[in-house]
Amino acid sequence: MSTRITKMLVNWRVLLLVTLLLSSVLAIKPQIFSVEGVEIHSMAVSPFLTEAGLSNPSGKVMPTARERILSVNGIETGSVEDYYAAVSELRANKTYRIETNEQVYTILAPPSADGSFDLGIKVKETSSSNLRMGLDLEGGTRVLLQPASEISEEDMGTTVGSLKERLNVYGLRDIVVRSASDLEGNDFILIEIAGVTEDEIQELLAKQGKFEAKIGNETVFFGGKKDITYVCRSADCSGIDPYRGCSPLDAGYGCRFAFQISLSPEAAQRHAHITQGLKTISEAGSCYLSEDLTLYLDDVEVDRLRVGCELKGSSTTDIQISGSGAGATQADAMTNALQNMKKLQTVLLTGSLPIKLDIVKIDSISPSLGKEFLENVMLVGALALAAVSGVVLYRYRKIVIILPMVLVMLSELVLILGFASLAGWNLDLASIAGLIVVVGTGMNHFIVITDETLRKEAEAIDWKIRIKNALFIIMGAYVINLGSLIPLFWAGAGLLKGFALTTIVGMSVGVLIARPAYAAIVKILLEE
Amino acid sequence: MLQKLKHIYETKYKLLMIIPVLLLVLSLMQLGIQYKTTGDFVNKGISLKGGSTITITKDFELSPLELEESLQQQFPAADITVRTLSSAGRTTGMAIDSGLQDTAEIDILVKTISDNFALQKGDYSVEVVGSSLGNNFFKQMLIALVFSFLLMGIMVILYFRVFITSLMVILAAFCDIVITLAIFNLTGMKLHPAGIAAFLMLIGYSVDGEVVISSRLIKRQDGTELERIFGALRTGWTMTQTTLVAVLVALIFVQSEIVKQIMLILLIGLIVDAIVTWIQNVGILRWHLEKNHKKHLGK
Numbered sequence: 001m002s003t004r005i006t007k008m009l010v011n012w013r014v015l016l017l018v019t020l021l022l023s024s025v026l027a028i029k030p031q032i033f034s035v036e037g038v039e040i041h042s043m044a045v046s047p048f049l050t051e052a053g054l055s056n057p058s059g060k061v062m063p064t065a066r067e068r069i070l071s072v073n074g075i076e077t078g079s080v081e082d083y084y085a086a087v088s089e090l091r092a093n094k095t096y097r098i099e100t101n102e103q104v105y106t107i108l109a110p111p112s113a114d115g116s117f118d119l120g121i122k123v124k125e126t127s128s129s130n131l132r133m134g135l136d137l138e139g140g141t142r143v144l145l146q147p148a149s150e151i152s153e154e155d156m157g158t159t160v161g162s163l164k165e166r167l168n169v170y171g172l173r174d175i176v177v178r179s180a181s182d183l184e185g186n187d188f189i190l191i192e193i194a195g196v197t198e199d200e201i202q203e204l205l206a207k208q209g210k211f212e213a214k215i216g217n218e219t220v221f222f223g224g225k226k227d228i229t230y231v232c233r234s235a236d237c238s239g240i241d242p243y244r245g246c247s248p249l250d251a252g253y254g255c256r257f258a259f260q261i262s263l264s265p266e267a268a269q270r271h272a273h274i275t276q277g278l279k280t281i282s283e284a285g286s287c288y289l290s291e292d293l294t295l296y297l298d299d300v301e302v303d304r305l306r307v308g309c310e311l312k313g314s315s316t317t318d319i320q321i322s323g324s325g326a327g328a329t330q331a332d333a334m335t336n337a338l339q340n341m342k343k344l345q346t347v348l349l350t351g352s353l354p355i356k357l358d359i360v361k362i363d364s365i366s367p368s369l370g371k372e373f374l375e376n377v378m379l380v381g382a383l384a385l386a387a388v389s390g391v392v393l394y395r396y397r398k399i400v401i402i403l404p405m406v407l408v409m410l411s412e413l414v415l416i417l418g419f420a421s422l423a424g425w426n427l428d429l430a431s432i433a434g435l436i437v438v439v440g441t442g443m444n445h446f447i448v449i450t451d452e453t454l455r456k457e458a459e460a461i462d463w464k465i466r467i468k469n470a471l472f473i474i475m476g477a478y479v480i481n482l483g484s485l486i487p488l489f490w491a492g493a494g495l496l497k498g499f500a501l502t503t504i505v506g507m508s509v510g511v512l513i514a515r516p517a518y519a520a521i522v523k524i525l526l527e528e
Numbered sequence: 529m530l531q532k533l534k535h536i537y538e539t540k541y542k543l544l545m546i547i548p549v550l551l552l553v554l555s556l557m558q559l560g561i562q563y564k565t566t567g568d569f570v571n572k573g574i575s576l577k578g579g580s581t582i583t584i585t586k587d588f589e590l591s592p593l594e595l596e597e598s599l600q601q602q603f604p605a606a607d608i609t610v611r612t613l614s615s616a617g618r619t620t621g622m623a624i625d626s627g628l629q630d631t632a633e634i635d636i637l638v639k640t641i642s643d644n645f646a647l648q649k650g651d652y653s654v655e656v657v658g659s660s661l662g663n664n665f666f667k668q669m670l671i672a673l674v675f676s677f678l679l680m681g682i683m684v685i686l687y688f689r690v691f692i693t694s695l696m697v698i699l700a701a702f703c704d705i706v707i708t709l710a711i712f713n714l715t716g717m718k719l720h721p722a723g724i725a726a727f728l729m730l731i732g733y734s735v736d737g738e739v740v741i742s743s744r745l746i747k748r749q750d751g752t753e754l755e756r757i758f759g760a761l762r763t764g765w766t767m768t769q770t771t772l773v774a775v776l777v778a779l780i781f782v783q784s785e786i787v788k789q790i791m792l793i794l795l796i797g798l799i800v801d802a803i804v805t806w807i808q809n810v811g812i813l814r815w816h817l818e819k820n821h822k823k824h825l826g827k
Contacts, residue, residue: 376781376782376783377782377787379781380777380778380781380782380787383777383781384773384774384777384778385774387773387774387776387777388770388773388774390773391766391769391770391773392766392770395766395769429722429786429787430722430725432787433722433725433726433729433790434725436729436790437729437732437733440729440732440733440771440774441732441733441736443767443770443771443774444733444736444767444770444771445736447763447766447767447770448736448740448763448767451759451762451763451766455759455762457750457751457755457759458750461750469743469748472743472747473739473740473743475687476684476687476688476739476742476743477735477736477739479683479686479687480680480683480684480687480697480735480739481731481732481735482683483676483679483680483681483682483683484676484677484679484680484701484728484731484732484735485676486676486679487672487673487675487676487679488672488676488728499725499728503732
């Protein structure tokens, strides 16, 4: 027996499986021991947090590596309730210390009329692993918007479309945007987003996003596809302005951004017509037109640009748009400038909404039946595994077959979850369905391998050929399934993408790594 | 008894093929009638079709699960689900989703709930919600399925280099989906988006069985044809058994209605797939092999 175990341990297929298994466990990083503090979920954009050096956690950080608050003003925050109790004690016009697992921050609570102070940091229980759950499993933000005035069905459609596009441009995942109405016939728009701060959404949604570029009192172009044919978002023609960059201000720093856009011929014609009538003035050795190009977002001036004399009367289609952002440090200013740029690009791309929207309600949703659901799914998984083991035990009556079968199947599951952690997938119901398929077909394939190698007719055949026969069947089933899954990537609403992706990755891992390893183990254990 | 069945299976395979053909014809009829009477091939649930959400912002001592069960009993056709709402780590209320879109019907539901919990007017709000998926979702789904079937067919031809197996795999996947859908409609349940995934999962399970038979029957030469069929049947039966027990366990113990639906669809689908694979496809293959055999003898 011991020689067989040694043989197994040096088999490259088994070794590959074990190595990847260990890496997957490292990637998932299950937190077996309880972790101190509460995890920062999101924070409002407020000057006192920025000055203290606190910023919104990036979505790219692995869940277990996110910053945790250990104490607020000396009071330990062991649970979410502790934290909110501690925060409710804070008052305006004082200095507080917030200790996290990374550093200690000093916060100056600004004065307020009624003496109250809202820290604006939302927390949640620390993540128990690096797996990320989707909106239907973990919850998220739900926003109800109402049009400020009557809206036609067509405008409603356009609004829903533009909002979706806007949120997508902004890089948010897992979004549902749909129209809704109440019993009195009022129209609403309902938006659901997994794990995003309320403030970010608020700012993006409530704005009508009316962009206007004016010279004097005349409009040269509006945001949207009619006037703007192209908005550059790649690094070669958008980003921090290389000529003006960042510079210190009275307090903190300011950075300039710039990006290229292309105008439609009609908008370019308007530009030519308007600039034709302007005077030229000379300033510090350069020649400019008498009026500036002023950019407005929702009727607020966001930037003012000088126009060079060479553009007088020209119907130019290529225009550079610029603006700025400020912050306490140079890095903050740069981040802010880039964020402002992204916002501006978004409204230029998607145009303004046909109507102004008011936020009626904004709340965080808990998952459908919450933790209960996940625990139940795990219990059912364990019971199903026991039942399946019973069936194969009854069929083969050999523990040397059942044990590796169950172990390899479990390792397949761990490999997929490890991959999901690394890739930052949001696991939702559809991907759980994908996991069930993978485990189910995996079991099928273990049975195929076992039958192909142990059936009576195969006794005369060499072991190598037996395994080759088995792997032929498995490979066949794999490529055919691949064919059926690929088109699902493009089928509506992104609903099936999670399913297709999980199934494809899971089957690939199973067929290429885990199942051949099982075949090798069976051969080593049962070969006479 | 078992011997008799085995004998029928061995000798009367062409006659037995009437069963799957009949099932397919009946299913297509069911889908046709369903479409004619409701305008859809399937009973769509609230998230596919739209419905209403009642949000209660008052504390009360009932778990969402209990509330859901009691409401489901009182309104069996309304497709009710209940979830908790929370903010800043505290439970702030409950949301009751239902398939109801008609004002009068929603009023009855609201009245039942407010009577039960002594709710005042300001304690709850009602929204009627549109569908989360576009109207053309099902059309897109069908197009994607056609491509799925085509790609599967191409893969089979490339892999086995025999046209008949390609036809078999596609036919089996098609029959599995159509017959299961028809039976699902007869249960009166409403389809949730995740249920769509369940129908696609059937393809994965069906392919495994088809590939086992095709490999054993076409690529192998050991033993007689019938021996090979029974060898494949043994493997296939173990495969079906393991999946069946897993699905049954899940069906009994899982709490989530959505996962329950996935399991129910899989259960129906697996039984359908067994019939389609072991009667229809084995029949087609044997017929094909017999014809080839005769051709060889003729030469």
